[in-house]
Amino acid sequence: MNHFQVKTIVHFGADALTSLQRIENKRILVVTDPFMIKSGMIEKVKQQLEEKNEHITIFHNIVPDPPLENIVNGVQIMSAADPDIVIALGGGSAIDAAKAICLFKNRMNQKETVAKEVTFIAVPTTSGTGSEVTNFSVVTDSSKNVKYPLVSDEMLPTEAILDPELVKTVPPFITADTGIDVLTHALEAYVSTLSSDFTDAFSEKAIRLVFAYLEKSFRNGEDHLAREKMHNASCIAGLAFNATSLGISHSMAHIIGAKFHISHGRSNGIVLPYVIEYNANIKGYTDRNFSMAASKYADIAKLLNLPSSDTRNGVKNLILAVKKLRKELGMPASLKEAGVKKEEFYRELDNLVEVAMQDKCTITNPRTPSVKEIKSLFEQAYVGK
Ligand SMILES: NC(=O)c1ccc[n+]([C@@H]2O[C@H](COP(=O)([O-])OP(=O)(O)OC[C@H]3O[C@@H](n4cnc5c(N)ncnc54)[C@H](O)[C@@H]3O)[C@@H](O)[C@H]2O)c1
Numbered sequence: 001m002n003h004f005q006v007k008t009i010v011h012f013g014a015d016a017l018t019s020l021q022r023i024e025n026k027r028i029l030v031v032t033d034p035f036m037i038k039s040g041m042i043e044k045v046k047q048q049l050e051e052k053n054e055h056i057t058i059f060h061n062i063v064p065d066p067p068l069e070n071i072v073n074g075v076q077i078m079s080a081a082d083p084d085i086v087i088a089l090g091g092g093s094a095i096d097a098a099k100a101i102c103l104f105k106n107r108m109n110q111k112e113t114v115a116k117e118v119t120f121i122a123v124p125t126t127s128g129t130g131s132e133v134t135n136f137s138v139v140t141d142s143s144k145n146v147k148y149p150l151v152s153d154e155m156l157p158t159e160a161i162l163d164p165e166l167v168k169t170v171p172p173f174i175t176a177d178t179g180i181d182v183l184t185h186a187l188e189a190y191v192s193t194l195s196s197d198f199t200d201a202f203s204e205k206a207i208r209l210v211f212a213y214l215e216k217s218f219r220n221g222e223d224h225l226a227r228e229k230m231h232n233a234s235c236i237a238g239l240a241f242n243a244t245s246l247g248i249s250h251s252m253a254h255i256i257g258a259k260f261h262i263s264h265g266r267s268n269g270i271v272l273p274y275v276i277e278y279n280a281n282i283k284g285y286t287d288r289n290f291s292m293a294a295s296k297y298a299d300i301a302k303l304l305n306l307p308s309s310d311t312r313n314g315v316k317n318l319i320l321a322v323k324k325l326r327k328e329l330g331m332p333a334s335l336k337e338a339g340v341k342k343e344e345f346y347r348e349l350d351n352l353v354e355v356a357m358q359d360k361c362t363i364t365n366p367r368t369p370s371v372k373e374i375k376s377l378f379e380q381a382y383v384g385k
């Protein structure tokens with residue numbers, strides 16, 4: 001038996017932010033990053049709330065790849081604010097930090113006699129992580145340069161608000177990085193060992209939307225339709241991987257991001273083509289026993305109208321299409337191109353491999369990697385080809 005469940009209520013489309021106007025007489029904590037204050041984006045949220053709610057606390061210290069100190073600080077602020085509602089406003093970093101803050105606060109409350117039920121509303125301002133509908137949160141231990149994916153259904157947001165107006169200010173390079181993250185989520189969910197007809201439906205739609213609208217959003221941030229579609233794609237891919245988890249692109253990207261401070265989506269973009277090739281595992285030209293992953297990648301090639309006369313051809317063209325999209329978006333094709341020095345890479349390599357092997361996302365990868373295989377994937381990602 002299997003099951004598929006969506007907990008989060010998703011408000012989407014033009015003016016989705018006005019759904020906040022329903023909130024009355026509540027204590028509210030907004031968790032966000034400094035950019036939201038500097039850019040004035042926070043005002044758009046406050047405008048919806050201020051008339052009917054007296055107690056609004058803003059915690060705006062979240063930095064990209066939120067470190068544990070951000071979480072500890074946030075728990076203290078949450079204890080003082082005692083909110084009924086937590087609103088996370090920002091990219092994956094702000095949403096993940098807010099989730100982790102609520103999780104740790106909740107664990108502390110469980111030691112008390114009466115635990116307070118807090119409503120969590122996620123308002124993403126990037127179209128990438130899908131964190132607004134997932135039970136994942138990625139926090140960073142900066143002292144060890146390691147990222148930890150936390151997984152708990154307690155962190156599933158109660159509501160998500162997908163307002164395309166909020167993503168129009170995302171600069172082209174972040175649009176590219178976050179968009180490739182969406183593609184990686186959808187592709188990894190599609191071939192995950194936990195994929196099902198239900199999650200495949202979400203993955204397929206997200207992949208189609210990325211190929212149709214990511215480049216348009218990158219070229220013209222004001223393209224409302226493209227922004228709206230990418231925002232939806234991000235959330236839809238999140239719905240898929242919340243049920244399936246991810247694969248070794250993410251295992252590798254997590255440690256690449258933590259060690260070399262390359263953004264999450266960019267790290268995924270570098271490793272993704274090699275991971276597709278590895279998972280498909282197409283050997284000699286005469287072999288006709290294709291893996292399930294190979295067949296599914298070929299199905300995606302067909303869905304995208306790429307030449308796919310057979311499975312081998314479909315996989316090859318999907319890899320080429322991913323590389324082409326990455327190039328159009330001006331993204332680096334290797335760790336070397338992303339600025340990682342050779343000595344640094346080889347000094348860290350054994351540790352990269354060890355951490356990626358232990359990452360939770362490795363468990364659901366369609367092919368179980370050996371240490372040697374992961375090492376080879378990192379080496380390919382270093383030089384690119
Ligand atoms: N929880 C999950 O399911 C999940 C999945 C994938 C990745 N992640 C994690 O999420 C984090 C990455 O999140 P992200 O890619 O959304 O980036 P981010 O939240 O780190 O933001 C990147 C930068 O974009 C800026 N930004 C955000 N919104 C903007 C806007 N509207 N206009 C202009 N600038 C804006 C931020 O201020 C920041 O400087 C990583 O820590 C990654 O590990 C989580």
Ligand SMILES: [Fe+2]
Pocket residue numbers: 129181184185250264268
């Ligand atoms: Fe991701």
